[in-house]
Amino acid sequence: MSSAADTLTETPLGGPTLPQERRLVTSIPGPRSQELLDRKADAVAAGVGHTAPVQAVAAGGGVIVDADGNSLIDLGSGIAVTTIGNAHPKVVAAVQAQVAQFTHTCFMIAPYDSYVSVAEALNRITPGDHAKKSALFNSGAEAVENAVKIARKYTGKQAVVAFDHGYHGRTNLTMALTAKSMPYKSGFGPFASEIYRAPLSYPYRDGLDGGLAAKKAISMIEKQVGADNLAAIIIEPIQGEGGFIVPADGFLPALVEWCRANDVVFIADEIQTGFARTGEMFASDLFGIVPDLITTAKGIAGGLPLAAVTGRSEIMDASHAGGLGGTYGGNPIACAAALAAIDVFENDGMLERAREIEAVLKGRLEDLQAADPRVGDVRGHGAMIAAEFVDPATGEPDAVLTAAVAKASIAQGVIVLTCGTYGNVIRFLPPLSITDDLLHEGMDVVAAALAAS
Structure with a gap:
């Protein structure tokens, strides 16, 4: 199997020159990732969880690449850590x-x-x-x-x-x-x-x-x-x-x-x-x-x-x-x-880039909100945006729907994180090095996951 590094594409704001694309070579988790997860279950304390069932081997721009050659859109930034992009030069x-x-x-x-x-x-x-x-x-x-x-x-x-x-x-x-x-x-x-x-x-x-x-x-x-x-x-x-x-x-x-x-x-x-x-x-x-x-x-x-x-x-x-x-x-x-x-x-223009990302994410989520009453609220600033999911009849938090949308998105190669006291919020924390194309593709996947849930 060829590695992701075989084809190099410059990322917009620095980071490893990985192809900036969502790519599914195997189902997620693939066999190499599953092998690591099996080892994790044997070696790592059960209290240490994980969100995406992958073995990360490279990351940069707006993607994380796993050991099976899958390239996932990163809308989590390691929980707001790799803000300037992973492995910035x-x-x-x-x-x-x-x-x-x-x-x-x-x-x-x-x-x-x-x-x-x-x-x-x-x-x-x-x-x-x-x-x-x-x-x-x-x-x-x-x-x-x-x-x-x-x-x-x-x-x-x-x-x-x-x-x-x-x-x-x-x-x-x-x-x-x-x-x-x-x-x-x-x-x-x-x-x-x-x-x-x-x-x-x-x-x-x-x-x-x-x-x-x-x-x-x-x-x-x-x-x-x-x-x-x-x-x-x-x-x-x-x-x-x-x-x-x-x-x-x-x-x-x-x-x-x-x-x-x-x-x-x-x-x-x-x-x-x-x-x-x-x-x-x-x-x-x-x-x-x-x-x-x-x-x-x-x-x-x-x-x-x-x-x-x-x-x-x-x-x-x-x-x-x-x-x-x-x-x-x-x-x-x-x-x-x-x-x-x-x-x-x-x-390097990080403040301006965060505001550009806000415009993309809020625009896409507000469109979803207008079309689907289960999206109760859209909020946030910069590259820190969230959607709160609710029962449209009662306004009560819908943690089951939230988990389903997140799980389906990850299975299709888009890493999203949930949060909220009631477990009914998906938070979007992309690195500022992500491209608009990847943002839109990631939101397409989230929208499809919501429609199917």
Whole structure:
């Protein structure tokens, strides 16, 4: 069998020169992929699942190629990680140069330039023109944990408020902050204490404008927690795993204003929304808010593991020396990748490309919505768009339909991801390197899957 690399086609915004096409050589999974899945079942803990039953061997532009020669359209980006495209040449070159110099010293033992340069870049590009500092970590969950640590240290208070439908990670503290029980929390307690939950603005389901939704949330916070006890609130400006819920205008600014008036740290979890994903560098910019602390990960380093907390200098400096850090935090290879990725985000038209993708995806999904009442809502910004599926008679979430559409799409070579508290949302997170032709073909497959379900 010839490999996908036998025919090379330049991709639009960088990445391996793979043919930019959907190609089904075998059924999915093919025999080589099935062999890997059988080995996975024997060797890997059952709790580690997978969405697409394939053995990935190459990826770039808007496709993932499996071991059987199938080429799948990638509308997931590894959950918003490969935003600039898989194996972007600038990232590859930076990683290759760094790995030949040194792979690790531990920044807390022998510091190096790239860690400081990443911190400087984050301090510059995150919202707000105030003095900022950053600390680097390994994963989004680790960044969230450290943001909470920092806020508690700075304020001398303990309570933290998260929001309905929020997702913040799978570690103990971040499970407590996460709203959804299955599969993230069920059976894994007890969880960290002093975590409270407030209602989110969910325009499709609550019908409230931003001001009223904020008033409802703030009232709950004041009555059930109390500002004098509250160190921080943490919120995704657009919910990720919770269903790509976009809050009503005015909701987030009202929360920020209340935090400022009550000495509460406002933490924006931009792990999924950050780095051009929404058509702005950060989703906070869409809503005109300036967080006190912002957590980032996913798209930050072109596929390498890196995360950060960036925030007001006086808050970030509240911790004593040695209170923040970690053996691998700010690994030099990941930092080199991040500097290359940030260069691409800033200089290679990524914001404009995200907005172009929004126009394509929203246009196609709104056409589906007009023709099929099971598409209850279409929402999102940039290359972060979702469709919520419902029973047209009752408006109740339809998780069965959602799963069927996703499964059928993957079987036809289009990787899509589901999400939402009720399991009834398909989220579209294509790499910004994808072509319009692939976007349209991917949506053709999704539309056919919906029609057949």
